[in-house]
C-alpha cells in the first residue's frame with residue numbers, strides 16, 4: 001500500500017487513545033505510519049512509554065517537538081510550554097516533520113481537542129497552519145522541500161454516543177450548560193471499524209504505565225461496563241478537511 005499517514009498529537013498516550021486503532025489497521029495494511037508528539041522531551045519517562053506504544057502500533061520511532069505540557073513543567077525541562085511557544089516556531093517545527101515524512105493524510109484532533117485540553121486545542125490549530133504552510137516554497141525554506149498533504153482528518157466522537165455513555169463514564173449526568181465532547185453525528189465524515197485492532201490499541205494504551213497509574217483517561221475507560229468499553233475501543237471517527245484540487249477548477253464558491 002503506497003500510503004503515508006501521519007498523526008499529530010499533544011501528549012504521549014493520545015496516539016493510542018484517539019488513533020490507536022487507525023494506526024494499527026493502516027500499518028497492518030501496509031501503509032507507512034508515524035506520530036508527531038508536541039509535548040514531553042526525549043529522556044523523560046513518558047517519551048520512553050511512547051516508544052513502546054508506537055512499537056505496538058507499528059508507527060516507527062517517536063517524533064518529539066520537545067515542548068512542555070501545559071500542566072507539567074517537568075515534561076520538558078528548560079523548554080517553553082507548547083501553548084506559549086511562538087506560533088512561527090511551533091508551525092515551523094511541524095512543517096519540518098511534514099516535509100521530512102511527506103504524508104498523504106494527516107490526523108489530529110477536532111477544534112475542541114477532543115475534550116478541551118489546551119494542548120489538544122493548540123495541536124489542532126498548529127497542525128492546520130502547518131499543513132497548509134508545508135506546501136509553500138516561500139515559507140520555512142530551511143525546513144525542507146515543500147510538501148502538500150492531501151487531506152486532514154480530525155479525530156472526534158459522535159455527540160450522541162457521548163450522551164449515551166456520559167453517566168457511566170463520569171458518574172453523573174452532565175450539568176446544565178456543560179460542554180460535551182464530540183460533534184453531531186451528521187458532521188462526521190469517516191467511521192473506522194477498528195474492532196480487529198482493539199487489543200493492540202488497548203496494549204498500546206497500557207504501554208503508558210505512568211498514565212494508567214495516574215488515573216487518567218484509561219481509568220475512565222477501564223471503569224466502563226464491558227459492552228460500552230468495547231464499543232468505544234472498536235470505533236474511531238473523523239471529520240475531513242480536503243485540501244486537494246479533486247474537482248475541476250470552479251468559477252463559483254459552491255459548497
Ligand SMILES: [Zn+2]
Nearest residue numbers: 010011014117
Ligand atoms: Zn493529551
